[in-house]
Amino acid sequence: MIRVAIDAMGGDLGPRIAFQATQKILAAFADVEVRFYFDPQHFTVPEGASSNRFTSVSCSEHVASTESVDRALFKRCDATIFRALTDLAGEQVDVVVTFGNTAAMVALTRYIVGLLRPKLYPALIREMRPAPLKCLVDLGANVHCPADMLTGFALLGSAYLEARSDDAANVALLNVGVETSKGSSVIKDCYQMLSARSWPAFSGFAEGFELFDGGKNVIVCDGMVGNAVLKASEGLFAFLLSQLSQHSMDTTAVEKLVRAENRHGACLVGVKGNLVKGHGRSDEKAMVGAIEYGIDIARTNLSKKIEQKLIQQGVL
Incomplete structure (x- = not known):
């Protein structure tokens, strides 16, 4: 099974669209499990949605797309993106897909997941x-x-x-x-x-x-x-x-x-895990595309393949 973490709170169109995209993914891929991180103050997961391949993860807050990154970000342990990245670092999921705040994602990924090498700064690739x-x-x-x-x-x-x-x-x-x-x-x-x-x-x-x-x-x-x-x-x-x-x-x-x-979506490389960043303005179709991309890179454990390639070339 490919285990996908979806930070549902970042998109401009709201978590309802992320939920709909998630349901389409589950219908299309029988070998995919989804952990859906949401803020119950802004969205309620419909009754009966939970299954052996869909787990809703209720978080007390989320990082808004308009927020600036400061030191307080690293203490927001129950924010949706923080919880998703923590599960990635703990190998509870294979890939994180988010449509939220890019600066917060990069900062928290460096802090929680870690870099492949100090001063080899992570970058988004499209x-x-x-x-x-x-x-x-x-x-x-x-x-x-x-x-x-x-x-x-x-x-x-x-x-x-x-x-x-x-x-x-x-x-x-x-x-x-x-x-x-x-x-x-x-x-x-x-x-x-x-x-x-x-x-x-x-x-x-x-x-x-x-x-x-x-x-x-x-x-x-x-x-x-x-x-x-x-x-x-x-x-x-x-x-x-x-x-x-x-x-x-x-x-x-x-x-x-x-x-x-x-x-759809860009891959954050240079870190010890698979991450996909989708446009904040993504509609359902774009979200589905970004999640499919995340599934694709998770199947081959792309972050590990990149690390091995850099080791072969003497970069790490």
Whole structure:
């Protein structure tokens, strides 16, 4: 059985949508068990929902998406995300899926679950294309990133890609151009660090269009840039679909392509456990997709495979 922990309190649409998504997952996967962490002040689990594959975990509070992270966060032991991560650290579940506060998730994961290596900072990775696999890292776990942190993202992203596919990692730094004269001092310093390494293969800089095409399959940037790029890309897809519909054009082919290419949720790598972060604004369909992604990485124990890959390459 794959044991999935769902932090139901983070999504903008509320825990009811998370519950509905959970029920769809249980109906679709006979080998999945779910622990559903919720705050009874905001949601009541329907009578009869509990079963041998669904366990509701009532918590006294949750971390709101608008909250800032401070020291008090680490004392909120009965918050939904705190309880879910504690169960992950205690090997009571195989993966945690949350749609809530990114900063709180990252801080608590570092505190409760632990890092693969000190100063190898965790990062959020999103699969921009599934075949061939192309990844973007980081998506918002870290905003202010010196060169050595970006180098760490490249190592984590490469380990992720090689654990998830048969391809070798080919890293590039997202920049305003491919010329070595362009970019900030941080980007240029990171360029030198990655150029000096034997693994992973490093192809210099990448421009935005290479996120979806070309041979560079691990694109690295700081979390602010990555988050903006991801949401702009998703917004463009949504805009094009709406415009085509308004002009009475058939959008079936475009929708089919987007579904085939899209991966809901991002994976937090660099920590000792499997975690998926979904958009706070996720609807039921997006939540189902993020949970399916969590099940997928849990089946292979992705965090352990990433750790083994980094050990093989002498990073850990």
